[in-house]
Amino acid sequence: MKSANTTKELYRELRALPWEQLWKDEVQRFDRAPARERFERVSVVRAVGVVFPESGPAEQRDEVRAWLRGLLHDPEEKIRRYAMAALPKIGAGAGDEAELLALLRTGAGEREKKFLGRTLDKIGGEATLEALAETGALGAQTEQKVKASVARSRNPSAVRLDAKIADFGGLRIHLRGRTGLEEIVRDEIAAQGKFSVLEVEPGLVAIEARAPFTLSDIFALRCFGSVGFVLGVVKSSGASAPADAFASVIASPLSQRLFGALTSGAIRYRLEFVAKGHQRAAVREIASRAYALCPQILNDAREAPWAVDIHPAADGETVELRPRISPDPRHAYRLDDVPAASHPPLAACMARLAGPQENESVWDPFCGSGLELIERARLGGVKRVFGSDLSAEAIAIAGRNFSAAQLGTATTRFRRCDFRDFGDLEELPPRSLTLIISNPPLGRRVPIRNLRGLFEDIFAVAANLLAPGGRLVFTNPFRMDSPEPSLKLQSRRSVDLGGFECRLEMYLKVAR
Ligand SMILES: C[S@@+](CC[C@H](N)C(=O)[O-])C[C@H]1O[C@@H](n2cnc3c(N)ncnc32)[C@H](O)[C@@H]1O
Numbered sequence: 345m346k347s348a349n350t351t352k353e354l355y356r357e358l359r360a361l362p363w364e365q366l367w368k369d370e371v372q373r374f375d376r377a378p379a380r381e382r383f384e385r386v387s388v389v390r391a392v393g394v395v396f397p398e399s400g401p402a403e404q405r406d407e408v409r410a411w412l413r414g415l416l417h418d419p420e421e422k423i424r425r426y427a428m429a430a431l432p433k434i435g436a437g438a439g440d441e442a443e444l445l446a447l448l449r450t451g452a453g454e455r456e457k458k459f460l461g462r463t464l465d466k467i468g469g470e471a472t473l474e475a476l477a478e479t480g481a482l483g484a485q486t487e488q489k490v491k492a493s494v495a496r497s498r499n500p501s502a503v504r505l506d507a508k509i510a511d512f513g514g515l516r517i518h519l520r521g522r523t524g525l526e527e528i529v530r531d532e533i534a535a536q537g538k539f540s541v542l543e544v545e546p547g548l549v550a551i552e553a554r555a556p557f558t559l560s561d562i563f564a565l566r567c568f569g570s571v572g573f574v575l576g577v578v579k580s581s582g583a584s585a586p587a588d589a590f591a592s593v594i595a596s597p598l599s600q601r602l603f604g605a606l607t608s609g610a611i612r613y614r615l616e617f618v619a620k621g622h623q624r625a626a627v628r629e630i631a632s633r634a635y636a637l638c639p640q641i642l643n644d645a646r647e648a649p650w651a652v653d654i655h656p657a658a659d660g661e662t663v664e665l666r667p668r669i670s671p672d673p674r675h676a677y678r679l680d681d682v683p684a685a686s687h688p689p690l691a692a693c694m695a696r697l698a699g700p701q702e703n704e705s706v707w708d709p710f711c712g713s714g715l716e717l718i719e720r721a722r723l724g725g726v727k728r729v730f731g732s733d734l735s736a737e738a739i740a741i742a743g744r745n746f747s748a749a750q751l752g753t754a755t756t757r758f759r760r761c762d763f764r765d766f767g768d769l770e771e772l773p774p775r776s777l778t779l780i781i782s783n784p785p786l787g788r789r790v791p792i793r794n795l796r797g798l799f800e801d802i803f804a805v806a807a808n809l810l811a812p813g814g815r816l817v818f819t820n821p822f823r824m825d826s827p828e829p830s831l832k833l834q835s836r837r838s839v840d841l842g843g844f845e846c847r848l849e850m851y852l853k854v855a856r
Contacts, residue, residue, distance in 0.1 A: 345462055346818045349389050351384075351386065352387075354385065354387045355387035355390055355391060355519055357733060358370060358387055358388060358390075358395075359391045359394055359644040359742075360398070360634070361391070361395065361396075363396060363399045363400045363401075363431065364394050365402075366388075366391055366395050367392070367393065367396075367400070367408075367852075368719060370385075370388050370391070370440075371388060371392065372413065373385070373388075374388040375400055376391075377616060378483065378774025378783050379420065379821075380447060381421065382418075382460065383420055383422065383423070383464055385432075385581050386420075386422055386423055387427035388425050388426055389412070389415060389423065389430055390429070390430060391411075392408065392425055392434075393426075393429065393431075393433040394433065396408050396434055396439075397433050397435075398435075401631060405434060405435060408434055409431070409434050409435070409436065409437075409440065409664060411425075411658065411853060412427045412430050412431050412434065412440075412444050412578060413431070413439070413440055415427035416443050416444065416447055418429065418738065420639075421453070421455075421456055424456065424457075425456060425459045427701070428444065428463040429459065429460070429462070429463065430460050431444075431463060431467070431621075432463055432466040432467050436466075436467045437467075438461075438469065439469070441464070441467055441468060441469060441471055442471065443463060444463055444467075445472065445475045447460060448460050448475060448479065449475070449479070449494065449814045450484070452755055457482065458854060460482065460662070461482040461485070461486040461684075462740050464486055464761065465485065465486050465489040465561050465850075466489075467662050468486065468489070468493070468687060469490065469493065469494055469497070470492035471724060472486070472490045473490055473494060476490070476742065478842075481541065484632055484635055484636060485628065485631075485632050485635075485820075486797070487635075488631065488632070488635045488639075488642055488643060489643075489644070491639075491642055492610070492612050492633040492642040492643065492644035492646075493646075493850060494847075495609070495610030495612060495643070495644075495820065496610075496612065496644065496646065496647060498610075498850055499609045499779065500605055500609060500655065501608060501609025501610045501611065501612055501649050502607070502608050502609060502649055503559065503606055503607065503649045503650070503668075503669055504559070504581055504605075504606050504607065505558060505559045505560045505563065505607050505669070506558050506559075506560050507558060507559075507605055507671065508556050508557075508558060508605075509553070509556060509557050509558060509559070509602075509605060509606070510556035511556075512553075512598075512601070512602070515552060515553065515574075515598075516542065516551075516573075516574040517539070517550070517551050517552060517553070517562070517571060517572070518548055518549075518550055518571070518572045518662070519533075519548070519549045519551060519562075519568035519569075519570075519571055519573075519575070519679070520525070520547055520564070520568065520569050520570050520572070520747050521547060521549075521552075521567070521568045521569035521570075521688060521689050522547065522569065522690060522839055522840045522841070523546045523547040523690065523837055523839065523840040524791055524837050524838050524839030524840055524848065525567060525612075525690065525693045525837075525848075526544050526545075526546070526547070526548070526549055526632045527544075527688070527837075528567050528696050528697060529547055529565075529567045529568050529693070529694040530544060530550045530815075531696065532565050532566070532567045532692075532696055533549065533551060533565060534560075536564065536565060537554075538554055538555070538557055539551040539552065539553055539554060539557075539561075539562075539563050540552055540554055542576060546764065547840075550574075551590050559571075559606065560673075560836060561665060561796075563672075563674055566674050566689065566692035566719065566722075567689050567692045568689055568694045568764060569687075569689050569806050570666055571666065572634065572653055572664030572665060572666040574664055575593050575594065575596060575598060575602075575652070575663045575664065575665050576593035576596060576598075576661050576662075576663050577600045577657060577659065577660050577661070577663070578590055578593060578654075578661050578663060578799040579659060579660035580659075580660045580661065583652060583697065583806070587626065587629040587630045587633055589631055590630045590633075590654065590661075590663060591630050591631075591633030591634040591637055591638060593663045594613075594615075594630070594634040594637075594638075594641065594663065595637035595638035595641060595651055595753065596636045599641070600638060600640075600641065602665055603650070604816075605642060606667070607650070609649075610642060611640055611641045611642060611650070612642045612643075612647075612648040612649060612650065613641065613642070613643060613644070613648050613649075613650040613651060613652045613665075614643070614644065614645050614648040614650070614668070615627045615630060615631055615643055615651075615652050615654070616651055616652070616653050617654045618652065618653050618654060618655045618656075619655065619656050620654075627643075628746060631643035632687075636836075637730070637773045643693075644806070645704065648668060649667065649668055649669075650665060650666065650667060651665075651666045651668050652664070652665055652666075653666050672688070674688070674692075674795055675688050676748075677718065677745055677748040677749035677750075678713065678715075678745055678748075679744050679745055679748050680713065680741040680744060680745065681713050681741070681797045682712040682713045682735070682737070682738045682741060682788065684712060684785065684790075685712055685713045685715065686713075686715045686716065686783045687841070687842065688719075689838070690717055690783070690841070690848075691715035691716045691718075691719045691754060691783070692820075693848070694716055694719070694720075694781055694783075694819075694848065695716065695722070695723055695781065696723070696779055696851070697817055697848065698720060698779055698815055699723075699778070700723040700724050701725055701778060701779070702723045702725045703725065703727045704725050704726045704727060704728075704778050705727060705730070705776060705777045705779070706720055706721075706726055706727040706728070706729055706730065706777065706779040706780070706781060706790035706795075707730040707731070707732070707772075707777050707779070707780050707809070708730070708732070708780070708781055708782045709732055709763035709764070709779075709780065709782050709802070709805070710732075710733060710743065710763060710767060710782050710783065710784045710785060711731030711732060711733050711738065711739070711742045711758065712733060712738050712741075712783070713741045713742055713745055714731055714741070714742030714745045714746050714758075714779045715745075716782060716783060717731055717742070717746060717781070718727050718745060718746055718749045718751065720739065720779065720781055721746075721749070721751040721752075721754060722749070722751060726751075727755070728754060728755050728756075728757075729746070729754050729755070729756040729757070730756075730757050730758075730759070730762050730766070730769075730772070731743075731746075731757075731759070732760070732763060732766045732801075733760065734757045734760070734761070734762060735760070736737035736760045737771045738749055738757065739758045739760045742758050743758045746758075746795055756783070756791065757771075758821070759771075763801075763802070763805060764801055764805060765811065766805070766809075767805060767808060767809055772809065773819065774808050774809060775808075775809070775810065775811045775812070776809065776811060777809045777810050777811060777814055778810070778811055778813070778814045778815070779810075779814060779815050779816075779817070780806050780809070780810060780814070780815070780816045780817070780818070780819070781815075781816070781817045782802075782817075782818045782819075783819050784798065784799070784802060784818060784820075785798070786819075786821050786844070787821075788844065792853060795822075796822055796824075797819070799820060799821075799824065800823070800824075800827055801820055801853075802816075802818065802830045803826055803831060805825070805830060806828070806831060806851070806853070807828035807830050807831055807853065810831075810853035812853055812854060812855035813852070813853065814852075814853040815834070815850055815851065815852055815853070816831060816849075816850065816851040816853070817848075817849070817850045818844045818848075819839070819841065819848055819849075820846065820847045820848075820849050821846050821847075823847070826851055829856065830853055830854055830855075830856045831851040831852070831853055831854075832852050832853075832854055833850075833851055833852060834850040834852050836850075837847070837851045838851045
C-alpha cells in the first residue's frame with residue numbers, strides 16, 4: 345500500500361482494507377517490523393479494533409484477542425494503550441481483565457492508568473472491584489462503572505410498581521406528553537381522583553398525590569407520555585448550572601428515599617439532558633460527583649431501571665426521576681406494531697375525548713395496529729368493534745393486539761380494505777355506527793396522491809355510516825370546515841404529532 349505520512353492517514357487507509365488483508369498482510373508486517381516501524385504503524389492496532397467487529401469472522405475472535413493481549417506487554421507504551429482501547433471492541437473477557445489488572449499492579453504510569461481505567465470501565469468485573477479496593481488506583485469513575493456492571497450482571501434491578509409511596513408530602517410529579525393534550529390528561533386525573541393538578545404548561549401536567557400511592561396508580565392513567573418525580577430545581581448561574589448542584593440533587597435525601605423505596609436490586613440510573621443532546625463530559629462530571637456523595641446510587645447508561653432527566657425550566661433546570669419500564673405496563677398488549685403506529689397516549693386521549701357510551705359500535709377505518717380501538721374498548725360500553733386498513737399485515741396485527749388486550753365480549757371484525765369500501769359490509773348499513781375514531785395517514789412517510797381528497801372522503805363516509813348522535817374523532821392535518829352539513833364540529837385542538845402540528849377534532853352527527 346502507498347506510503348502514508350501521518351498516523352491518521354495511515355489509519356484511514358488501513359480502516360478501508362478488507363479484514364483478510366488487514367489481518368494477513370498488515371498485522372504480519374507490524375509483528376515482524378523493528379521497534380521504530382511498529383511505533384509508526386500503531387494505527388494497525390486501532391484499525392483491527394474497528395474492522396474486526398464490522399467484518400471479521402467470529403471464529404477468529406479468540407486469535408485476534410490473543411494478539412491484542414500480547415500487545416499489552418509491548419515495551420512501547422503507545423502500543424499498549426492502543427491495544428487497551430481495541431480490546432473491548434473485540435469482546436474482551438475475564439482473561440483480558442486479568443492481564444489489564446496485572447499491568448495495573450506492575451506499576452503503569454499515570455497516563456497509562458487513565459487508559460487502563462477507560463478499558464476497565466467497559467470490561468471490568470469482580471476482579472477489577474477487588475483490585476480497586478486494594479490499590480484504589482483507577483479513581484471513582486471506573487469504580488462506579490464497574491460496580492454498576494457487576495450489579496447489572498448479578499442481579500438485574502427493577503422498578504417496584506406496587507410499592508407504597510407514603511410520607512412524601514409535597515412531592516411534585518410531572519406527567520409529560522405531547523403538546524395540546526394537556527386538558528385531556530387533566531380530565532383523566534380528575535376522573536381518577538388520586539392526584540391533584542398543581543399546574544399545567546405546554547406538554548406538562550404537574551400533580552401531587554392526595555394520599556399514599558403507588559406507581560401503578562400513576563400508570564393507571566393512560567393519557568400522559570412519561571412520568572417523573574421532581575427531585576429539585578437547579579437555578580442557572582451564567583451559562584450552565586454547576587455540576588455540584590446537579591450532583592447534590594441526585595444524591596439528596598429525597599432522591600435516596602425514592603430510589604430506595606421503589607427499586608428492587610441495585611440502584612442504577614441513566615443521566616439525560618433532555619433538550620441538549622448527549623453532553624457526555626457534563627454527564628461524567630455530574631455522575632462522579634453524585635457518586636462521591638452517595639456511592640449506593642450508580643450511574644449506568646445500560647439497562648438502568650431509572651433515568652434522571654434534566655429538563656430546561658423557566659428558572660433553571662428541573663431534575664426529574666423517571667422510571668424506565670419497558671414495555672410500558674400500559675401497553676403490554678402490544679404484541680406487534682406497524683411502522684406508522686399511533687403514539688399510544690394520543691390514542692388514549694382520543695378515546696377519552698370520544699367518551700364512553702353504552703352499546704357503542706365503533707370503527708377505525710385506518711386501524712393499523714389497533715390502538716384507538718383498544719383504548720376505546722378499555723373505557724367500556726363497546727358492543728361492536730370494526731377495524732379496517734389497506735394493509736393485510738396491519739389487520740393481522742390489530743386482531744392479535746386486540747385479543748391480547750382481553751377486553752371482554754364485544755364482537756370484533758377486522759377487514760383488509762380501502763376505507764371507502766367498508767360501508768358495503770352487510771352488517772354495516774348506513775347510520776349504524778356510533779363512533780368513528782382514527783388516526784388517518786398523513787402522507788408523511790407514504791405519500792398519498794390526493795390527501796385532501798382522502799380527508800373529504802372521510803367526512804363523506806362518516807356522514808353516511810354514523811347514526812345521529814354518533815361521533816367522529818380523528819386527527820386532521822387540514823384546516824378545513826366539515827364539507828358535510830350533518831357533521832358539526834364539537835371540539836378542535838392543535839396537537840404535536842412528533843414535530844408536526846395537526847388538529848385533533850370531534851364532530852357530532854346530527855339528524856337531517
Ligand atoms: C397512521 S396509521 C394508523 C396507525 C394506527 N392508529 C395504529 O395505532 O397503529 C394509518 C394507516 O392507514 C392505512 N391506510 C392508508 N391508506 C388507507 C386507505 N385508503 N384505506 C384504509 N387504510 C389506509 C395504512 O396502512 C396505515 O396502517
